Amino acid sequence: MAGERTTRRISGGKEGKRGFPRLPLSFLLIFPSILVLSLVILYPLISSSLLSLFNYELTKPHDIDFVFFNNYSKMFKDDTFWLAFRNTLIFTGVSVVVSLVVGLIVAIALDQLPERLAGLRGIVLVPWIIPGVIVGFLFMLIFDVEVGIANVILKQLGIIKKFLPWLMDEQLAMIAVIVANIWNQIPFYILMFTAGLKAIPVDVKEAAIVEGASRWQEFVHVTLPYLRGIMVITSLLMVIRNFNNFPIIYTMTGGGPVFSTTTLVIYIYRLAFEQFNIGYASAVGIVWCLVLLALSMVYVKMLYKQVH
Amino acid sequence: MFRKKWAFVVAILLAVSLFMVACGQGGGASNQSSGSSSNQKVEITFVNWATAEEATKKQMLAVIEEFEKQNPNIKVKNVPIPVGEQLNQLTIMTTGGNAPDIAQVHFDVGISLAAMGALEPTDNLLSKDFLDDLNKKLYDFGMWEGKHYLIPWVGHPLGFWYNKKLLKEAGLDPNNPPQTMEELTKAMAVIKEKLPAEVVPLQIDTTIRTLGLSHEWSFMAAFGAIPIEGDKVQATKLEPFAEWLRMCVKKGYTLPGKKFGEFRPLAAQNRLVFGFDGPSFKGIIQSFDKSITDEKFYETWGVTTLPVGVDKKPYSAPDDHNLAIFKASKNKEAAVKFAEFLSRSDFAIKTYVIPLGFLPTVQSAVQRFPQEFSDPARKAYIEKVVPAVIRPPYGPNYAKIATVIMAGIQDVITTDKPIPEILKTVQMKLEGIVHGR
Numbered sequence: 081m082a083g084e085r086t087t088r089r090i091s092g093g094k095e096g097k098r099g100f101p102r103l104p105l106s107f108l109l110i111f112p113s114i115l116v117l118s119l120v121i122l123y124p125l126i127s128s129s130l131l132s133l134f135n136y137e138l139t140k141p142h143d144i145d146f147v148f149f150n151n152y153s154k155m156f157k158d159d160t161f162w163l164a165f166r167n168t169l170i171f172t173g174v175s176v177v178v179s180l181v182v183g184l185i186v187a188i189a190l191d192q193l194p195e196r197l198a199g200l201r202g203i204v205l206v207p208w209i210i211p212g213v214i215v216g217f218l219f220m221l222i223f224d225v226e227v228g229i230a231n232v233i234l235k236q237l238g239i240i241k242k243f244l245p246w247l248m249d250e251q252l253a254m255i256a257v258i259v260a261n262i263w264n265q266i267p268f269y270i271l272m273f274t275a276g277l278k279a280i281p282v283d284v285k286e287a288a289i290v291e292g293a294s295r296w297q298e299f300v301h302v303t304l305p306y307l308r309g310i311m312v313i314t315s316l317l318m319v320i321r322n323f324n325n326f327p328i329i330y331t332m333t334g335g336g337p338v339f340s341t342t343t344l345v346i347y348i349y350r351l352a353f354e355q356f357n358i359g360y361a362s363a364v365g366i367v368w369c370l371v372l373l374a375l376s377m378v379y380v381k382m383l384y385k386q387v388h
Numbered sequence: 389m390f391r392k393k394w395a396f397v398v399a400i401l402l403a404v405s406l407f408m409v410a411c412g413q414g415g416g417a418s419n420q421s422s423g424s425s426s427n428q429k430v431e432i433t434f435v436n437w438a439t440a441e442e443a444t445k446k447q448m449l450a451v452i453e454e455f456e457k458q459n460p461n462i463k464v465k466n467v468p469i470p471v472g473e474q475l476n477q478l479t480i481m482t483t484g485g486n487a488p489d490i491a492q493v494h495f496d497v498g499i500s501l502a503a504m505g506a507l508e509p510t511d512n513l514l515s516k517d518f519l520d521d522l523n524k525k526l527y528d529f530g531m532w533e534g535k536h537y538l539i540p541w542v543g544h545p546l547g548f549w550y551n552k553k554l555l556k557e558a559g560l561d562p563n564n565p566p567q568t569m570e571e572l573t574k575a576m577a578v579i580k581e582k583l584p585a586e587v588v589p590l591q592i593d594t595t596i597r598t599l600g601l602s603h604e605w606s607f608m609a610a611f612g613a614i615p616i617e618g619d620k621v622q623a624t625k626l627e628p629f630a631e632w633l634r635m636c637v638k639k640g641y642t643l644p645g646k647k648f649g650e651f652r653p654l655a656a657q658n659r660l661v662f663g664f665d666g667p668s669f670k671g672i673i674q675s676f677d678k679s680i681t682d683e684k685f686y687e688t689w690g691v692t693t694l695p696v697g698v699d700k701k702p703y704s705a706p707d708d709h710n711l712a713i714f715k716a717s718k719n720k721e722a723a724v725k726f727a728e729f730l731s732r733s734d735f736a737i738k739t740y741v742i743p744l745g746f747l748p749t750v751q752s753a754v755q756r757f758p759q760e761f762s763d764p765a766r767k768a769y770i771e772k773v774v775p776a777v778i779r780p781p782y783g784p785n786y787a788k789i790a791t792v793i794m795a796g797i798q799d800v801i802t803t804d805k806p807i808p809e810i811l812k813t814v815q816m817k818l819e820g821i822v823h824g825r
Binding site for chain 1: 475476479480483500503504505586595596643644645784785787788791795798799801802803
């Protein structure tokens with residue numbers, strides 16, 4: 081039925097008078113939005129693809145050459161690019177996995193709350209609505225070597241002996257930005273899982289318990305399978321979002337110390353707007369886009385599979 | 389069939405996009421001719437950080453207001469942009485065809501913009517009177533490929549501030565600040581031992597920024613070598629400086645990863661002993677704590693040149709504020725008039741330069757306001773610091789150079805990697821930038 085609807089023609093026949101293919105009504109209606117989106121996405125994409133083939137630095141306007149794929153071959157020999165790529169994977173991977181687990185636990189806990197405490201569900205969403213730049217500033221202060229509360233708490237608990245320079249240590253800086261990011265995005269998982277938990281039929285859960293399943297068995301064999309689709313879709317969405325994460329990292333560390341928290345998006349920004357190497361920044365941007373495109377395709381495929 | 393339709397739509401979209409890309413390539417800021425009719429009311433856009441900072445905003449707005457009063461045909465559209473974002477914002481504005489008429493810039497930003505071809509050379513724009521009155525050394529710092537591009541506005545070279553009260557508390561002579569780097573290191577050890585842990589001995593910028601490199605440039609020179617001299621790359625010679633800086637961070641003599649501006653609140657709280665900052669240090673500290681009068685300030689702080697190193701010469705870096713006229717400006721004449729007003733007029737000097745602790749950039753200012761420019765700090769700056777100023781290698785590669793060197797410096801202070809190994813990598817990368825390899 082749906083197939084019939086989408087292929088309904090404005091007029092009959094397969095081709096118009098001049099041989100152009102006739103388009104379905106639904107397509108004509110959606111065309112203006114596709115056109116606008118394409119202009120704001122396709123135009124910069126094509127423009128960047130072209131720029132990536134040039135040796136183009138804004139500070140050297142008289143020294144622009146067509147260098148073909150030189151920027152791409154340079155990229156594969158560029159240590160900082162690979163470091164940024166590795167940092168992106170670490171930042172994204174750890175953020176997504178930890179957020180998923182914590183989000184699921186909190187969502188289950190909130191699901192058990194009595195009705196009179198339902199307001200708590202709204203409160204836990206607060207970190208999600210705070211803009212990334214503000215989250216970055218908040219955590220920059222929390223992890224400050226001098227006045228940061230993180231050091232004070234850890235010292236009180238006896239975990240550390242002296243204040244740690246969180247944002248000026250190559251390993252600690254990455255941990256600090258990931259913690260800030262997780263705090264910011266957990267509510268999204270909670271929201272999605274809470275909705276998923278509400279959708280599980282109560283009688284299925286009760287049937288499992290009646291059949292003698294323990295709470296853990298009920299969780300593993302009933303709840304988790306129902307949430308599996310949400311987990312996959314949410315995680316993919318967050319992988320894409322974290323690949324793009326700029327404000328938290330840039331505000332907290334600017335990509336440092338050295339390049340220890342420089343992700344691809346920060347690296348592109350630095351190349352383009354601090355070093356003005358537009359050609360090379362475009363090449364890195366194109367590679368980054370391809371990775372995101374692949375992830376988006378997987379996401380769309382998953383979504384399509386779930387809908388059908 | 390459905391595929392055919394998709395292909396058709398995608399082809400249309402691609403064609404439109406390609407058409408736009410093609411049109412876009414030919415665009416860009418066109419060169420506008422200068423000159424504006426004196427009877428016509430013109431508006432000039434002024435990008436600056438003076439009105440973006442609380443310490444200078446009120447005074448700057450008063451100067452703009454006075455200029456508009458004296459020049460009813462010129463309206464100044466004020467665009468405040470934080471100091472750290474000047475380069476990228478001005479670059480975006482210029483490449484987007486939306487360049488301002490005039491902007492406040494540091495030397496590194498100004499020279500980068502000049503190299504981009506965004507600025508108008510100033511020699512033929514400025515009046516002869518004004519040119520004769522300008523501080524020649526400062527004016528020449530703003531040269532790129534044989535032409536002047538920057539108009540010195542306020543002098544702000546970096547001097548060595550010392551906190552007399554804290555030196556006394558640590559049992560050191562408050563009127564005899566360290567004269568050599570060795571004495572400075574010894575003094576910091578005493579301070580760390582005798583004063584509370586919250587006191588920070590030294591202000592030094594270790595961020596990956598052009599300003600970070602400019603701040604450290606004089607320290608590097610004091611330790612015997614600057615990383616680039618002309619076309620010569622000599623990062624491996626930075627070893628004594630790198631060793632010293634690593635030691636400073638390890639022993640807690642300074643706070644790593646801080647911008648030099650972030651040490652100023654500590655100074656206002658009497659928690660900083662040695663600062664390396666411009667003459668506006670006084671005004672900024674007073675803006676943080678209004679109870680600090682001039683008298684109180686000079687009781688606490690003194691200023692001199694940075695302690696000397698192996699060659700016994702003092703060094704300072706220019707952090708001066710300049711004005712740049714943009715090539716795309718349609719109102720260059722009005723913009724130049726405004727620039728001359730800011731640098732030279734009695735009103736601007738009395739309202740902006742003097743109260744905020746800056747140095748004048750025109751020679752006549754000291755003759756016009758002898759008393760105002762004879763306070764202890766400004767006297768020390770004019771007599772000792774200004775002659776010690778050296779120019780870092782500003783140019784189109786300066787941002788890249790700064791990233792490489794400062795990333796190396798951060799590697800030194802945040803890891804235990806062997807310093808020669810770090811400097812060797814820095815050397816290699818710098819050679820790549822400087823010699824285009």
